[in-house]
Amino acid sequence: MTARLDDASANPGGQDAQMLTALVRLRGALQEAALPLDLPGTDELRASRQQMLDQLEDYVIPRVMTLDSPMLAVVGGSTGAGKSTLVNSLVGKRVTTPGLLRPTTRSPVLVHHPDDAHWFGQDRLLPDLKRVEHATDDPDSLQLVASETVPQGLAILDAPDVDSVEERNRQLAAQLLAAADLWLFVTSSARYADAVPWQFLRQAADRSTAVAVVLDRTAAEAVQTVSTHLARMLSSRGLKDCPLFVVHEAPVDSDGLLPPGHVGDIRGWLESLADDTAARTAVVKQTLDGAVRSIAHHVHPVADAVVRQAEVASGLRESSRRAYDLALADTRRATADGTLMRGEVLARWQEFVGTGELLRSLEDRVGRLRDRLVSAVKGKPQQADRVVVAVESGLELLVLEHAEEAAERAAEAWRQQPAGQELLSSADADLSRASRDLRRRAEQAVREWQTDVLELVRAEGADRRTTAKFLALGVNGLGVALMVVVFSQTAGVTGVEAGIAGGSAALGQKLLEAVFGDQAVRGLATRARQLLDDRVGDLFAAEEARYTALVDAVSVAPEAAVAVREAVRRVDDLRFAANQP
Structure with a gap:
């Protein structure tokens, strides 16, 4: 289509x-x-x-x-109103199946003059319905019936009940009525005040749809009362000009047809429209x-x-972004204010540099301190490796802790919106928790950062690798010292921990300065800090992407509103x- x-x-x-x-x-x-x-x-x-x-x-x-195609009159209405019998009687032969079993009409039947057949191909009216030429109960099919008794220029379509017990039939009835040039709306003396048919008639009035109402199966003694009340209801609902036809109750013949005289007015009116x-x-x-x-x-x-x-x-994206931005900021702070220089990391670092004596010597002359630091750590590669392992574990736990907090914050913000609740429920995993593979990815990211740090040390010491101090400390020793400096740049902890963090940073600084000098150490620390921020940032970006992917998947297109308004303005x-x- x-x-x-x-x-x-x-x-x-x-x-x-x-x-x-x-x-x-x-x-x-x-x-x-x-x-x-x-x-x-x-x-x-x-x-x-x-x-x-x-x-x-x-x-x-x-x-x-196809403005010149035949006028389509769709016969619709209430259950049991006699629509199929009326269609058969208007055509003059049985073309659709009437009966007592409800619903009777499951598949729509379109009756047309043989010379008008070309107007009703698959590419024309109701293109989604498959065309067939035999009786069927398939609601996705449209049965085409050619009949010489239907005047050229007119087509009559028998639709399912608008109040059918089957939802698919109700949907199809609404679809067919919306495709009609003329509604031939059928009701009965027992059903004319029902709510559902009037919902459709109100739609017809709102759309200025051409409508004719047929009061079917009406006993002679009730015609005056019912037709008068029905006419009054039509007038009050914006349909005062629509024709109202009455079909008297009568027995049908062996073919299920009403006497011709009972439908003569309706047939004559339709034929006059077809001829004019x-x-x-x-x-x-x-x-x-x-x-x-x-x-x-x-x-x-x-x-x-x-x-x-x-x-x-946009609000959902922003709330998840804020949650992970906060997590990233907290992690950056914790990896720079000395927080990591506690517990296992501090213990392994103290083993490496022998800080008991060295911390008491911080006020000594710089030259003596540097020499003593180098002597203290000389020949301790195993302790350096232990610091590396402790740093890896500490960083991993820090990332996981803040990722869990961010996931919980983002999920809580999304739950404040019905749309957010629905998206969260559609996710393959519980987004209020960090990803199940985050630990593995965090471990890999930390190891890659440690490798970055060692590469920085190697590159900076390219022309110093044969010096006694470089050989004494080794790449690993200088690397862990650089990590400690990065972790204690702001010394944000307080009390005793502040002294430990500050002392740890000072010792690391002195070790590095003993080999590279003051200026080079500042550059190394800045680059190592940035590399760590980038690695952690990538981890949190991947965690946040779980949320943004849900929003992206539903394809909200704000520019579509502009296109709709421009298009309808042109139509108007x-x-x-x-x-x-």
Whole structure:
């Protein structure tokens, strides 16, 4: 259907070419205006959007393309009103199956004159329904019946009950009525006040759809009372000008047909419309214009909803971003303020540098201290490796702790929105917890950072590798010293820990300065710090992506609202121009 309509808009012809192009563009804009997030009132707007798309594809666009095609009269109404019997009686032979078992009509039946058959191919009216020429119960099929008794220029379609017990039948009935040029709405003296049929009749009034009402199966003594009340109800609901026909209750013949005289008025009226090109065209244009006007009116709430959806999607992204930005900031702070220089990391570092004596010597002359530091750590490669392992473990736990907090914060923020709740429930995993493989990825990232640090040391010491101090400390020894300096750059802890962190940083600084000098050490610390931030940032970005991927997957397109409004504005302009005298 889409390809055919796009082709039609690319090569329009005739006086309605501009409107056809505008309607095709409106349909395309509506298709892009999806409402995937569950917000208050979205279900109704989704249904409205789908109804507009269905009417554009099933009726409006095909009808604009074929204004000269036969007028389609859809016979619809309540359960048990006698629609199938009425259709058979109007045609003069059995073309659709009546009966007591409900629902009777499951698959729509379209009766037309043989010379009009070409108007009802698969690429025309109701393109989604498969065409068949035999009786079927398949609701996705449209049975075509050619009959000489139907005047050329008219087609009659028997639709399922609008209040059927089967939802698919109700949906199909609504779809068929929306595709009609003329509603032949059938009710009975027992069902004419039912709520569901009146919902459809109100829609017809709102759309200015051409409607005729048939009061079927009415006993002679009840005709005056019921018809008068029904006429009054029609008038009060905006349908005072629609024809009202009464079919008296009567036995049917062996073929299930009512006596010809009982349906003569309806048949005569339909035949007069079929014979009068001007009258038939007026009915078609009335319904068509009403349908276009109704679509144009109901499009704007959908466009507004698209904007709202985009705002909510942006808000969800922002709330998860804030949660992980905070986690990253907390992790950066904890890896720079001496927090890591506690517990296992501190113990292994003290083993490595022998800090008991060295901490008491911090006020000694710098030259002596550097020499003593080098002597203290000389020949301790095993202790350096232990510091590396302790750093790896400490960093891993820190990342995991803040990732868990971020996941919990992000999930809680999303739960404040119905859309966020729905997206969280659709996820493959519990997003309120860190990823199951984060520990492995954190371990890998920390090891890669430690490798980065050792490479920095190697590169900086390229021309010093043969010096006594470089050989005494080794790449690993200088590497762990650089890590300690990075972890204690701001010395944000307090009390006794502040002294430990500050002393640890000072010792690491002195070790590095003994080999590289003051200026080089500052550059090394800055680069190592940035590399650590980048590694941790990548981990949290991947964790946050679990949330943003859910939003991205639902394809909220804020630009679709603009396209819808522009498209409907063009349709309105063309309607206004066409209605000018």
